[in-house]
Amino acid sequence: MANSGKSDITLTWSIDPICQCSPIYLEWSTDSLFTNPMIIYSGTDYSFDHTAADLTKTNYYRLNVCGNYSQVIAIRVGGLNYLLYPNPINASSGYIANIVFQNQYNNYYYMYIFDHNGQLIRTSSLFTGTTYQFSVDALPPGLYIFLIASPVSNIAAAGKFFVANN
Numbered sequence: 001m002a003n004s005g006k007s008d009i010t011l012t013w014s015i016d017p018i019c020q021c022s023p024i025y026l027e028w029s030t031d032s033l034f035t036n037p038m039i040i041y042s043g044t045d046y047s048f049d050h051t052a053a054d055l056t057k058t059n060y061y062r063l064n065v066c067g068n069y070s071q072v073i074a075i076r077v078g079g080l081n082y083l084l085y086p087n088p089i090n091a092s093s094g095y096i097a098n099i100v101f102q103n104q105y106n107n108y109y110y111m112y113i114f115d116h117n118g119q120l121i122r123t124s125s126l127f128t129g130t131t132y133q134f135s136v137d138a139l140p141p142g143l144y145i146f147l148i149a150s151p152v153s154n155i156a157a158a159g160k161f162f163v164a165n166n
Helices: none
Strands: 002-004 009-012 024-029 039-043 047-050 059-065 073-075 082-085 096-101 108-114 120-123 131-135 142-149 155-163
Touching: 073 082, 082 155, 096 142, 096 155, 108 131
Parallel strands: none
Antiparallel strands: 002 009, 009 047, 024 039, 024 059, 059 073, 082 096, 096 131, 108 120, 108 142, 142 155
């Protein structure tokens, strides 16, 4: 679970009690590929108050438990918060991804997917709710940009995902 304030992000999580790995690492980066994690936190209280989050960018978090990574959580303070998982999307997930976003008024949305050049390559059917599942099996490996917007241009979420080549 993640909560954001005006200047910090608080993360809490739980671990299966049969897991005996120690330490458990919480990784943070400002890119979803974790090419250059800025901090690695190791603790046992399953909570972290990130007061040094980059408030101008999307902050990405994941847990490393015994070499296995959790789903990536993306948070933008004061921006559009969403959870897209798994990311990267690959054959082990059946090339299926899920996105959870805020939809307080149960508006209807479309999901637009753009390639790395900004070309619109796919538009979903109209949907409502706070969760949307989509397939990327027809997309070649690479970086993609998504936008979830209503027909009247209210934006609920925007971000990036990566389709991996297995």
